[in-house]
Amino acid sequence: MRVDAKDMGADLKEVLITKEEIDAKLVELAAKIDAEYAGKDLLIVGVLKGAVMVMADLARALSTPVTMDWMAVSSYGAGTQSSGVVRILKDLDTDIKGKHVLIVEDIIDSGLTLSWLISNLGSREPESLKICTLLRKPDAAKVAIDVEWVGFDIPNEFVVGYGLDFAEKYRNLPFVGTLAPHVYGG
Ligand SMILES: O=P(O)(O)OC[C@H]1O[C@H](OP(=O)(O)OP(=O)(O)O)[C@H](O)[C@@H]1O
Numbered sequence: 001m002r003v004d005a006k007d008m009g010a011d012l013k014e015v016l017i018t019k020e021e022i023d024a025k026l027v028e029l030a031a032k033i034d035a036e037y038a039g040k041d042l043l044i045v046g047v048l049k050g051a052v053m054v055m056a057d058l059a060r061a062l063s064t065p066v067t068m069d070w071m072a073v074s075s076y077g078a079g080t081q082s083s084g085v086v087r088i089l090k091d092l093d094t095d096i097k098g099k100h101v102l103i104v105e106d107i108i109d110s111g112l113t114l115s116w117l118i119s120n121l122g123s124r125e126p127e128s129l130k131i132c133t134l135l136r137k138p139d140a141a142k143v144a145i146d147v148e149w150v151g152f153d154i155p156n157e158f159v160v161g162y163g164l165d166f167a168e169k170y171r172n173l174p175f176v177g178t179l180a181p182h183v184y185g186g
């Protein structure tokens with residue numbers, strides 16, 4: 001592994017989920033998703049930018065042939081709290097009417113982003129609309145969301161790495177770690 005917690009100096013508090021644990025979990029989730037969509041056409045929708053790593057690794061762990069599209073929304077800006085206001089920065093390139101759609105996310109925190117996405121994409125009349133997320137913070141939920149596939153339930157702490165950022169940094173860490181409070185003014 002190229003980067004570890006020590007290379008990050010004092011920025012990281014601890015490694016929460018290792019690269020090896022993420023890889024194993026994605027293989028496990030991919031097998032379940034393969035079983036669900038056997039014989040069906042599946043469109044996976046990645047939510048930019050955080051879900052880039054999960055999309056890339058999950059897609060390669062799937063046996064099901066998929067098409068891929070991306071949506072960019074943002075609600076966090078440079079802070080550690082969701083503003084609750086979701087903005088579309090980039091819409092899907094494809095019409096999802098009549099398609100089996102799987103939204104792929106890095107994290108469900110307050111749930112505000114996904115609850116907005118579900119109602120937005122749901123109104124486009126897909127044949128089915130399900131969710132796979134690598135991480136979920138049960139103690140941070142502001143809205144209840146029905147999620148089919150969850151990688152890890154984690155404590156209510158701000159995490160970075162494997163796609164997740166703080167002020168656009170740390171996305172390229174191969175693991176998920178917690179940030180030292182001094183980095184975000186805690
Ligand atoms: O459940 P919530 O509280 O809504 O938080 C989850 C969302 O927040 C992050 O995205 P962000 O808006 O920061 O954009 P990014 O993916 O580009 O980092 C993350 O990638 C999820 O999409």
Ligand code: HPA
Pocket residue numbers: 076107109157158159160164165166
């Ligand atoms: O804990 C988090 N870390 C990074 N980005 C996030 N977006 C929602 N929650 C988080």
Ligand SMILES: [Mg+2]
Pocket residue numbers: 050076164165
């Ligand atoms: Mg973010």
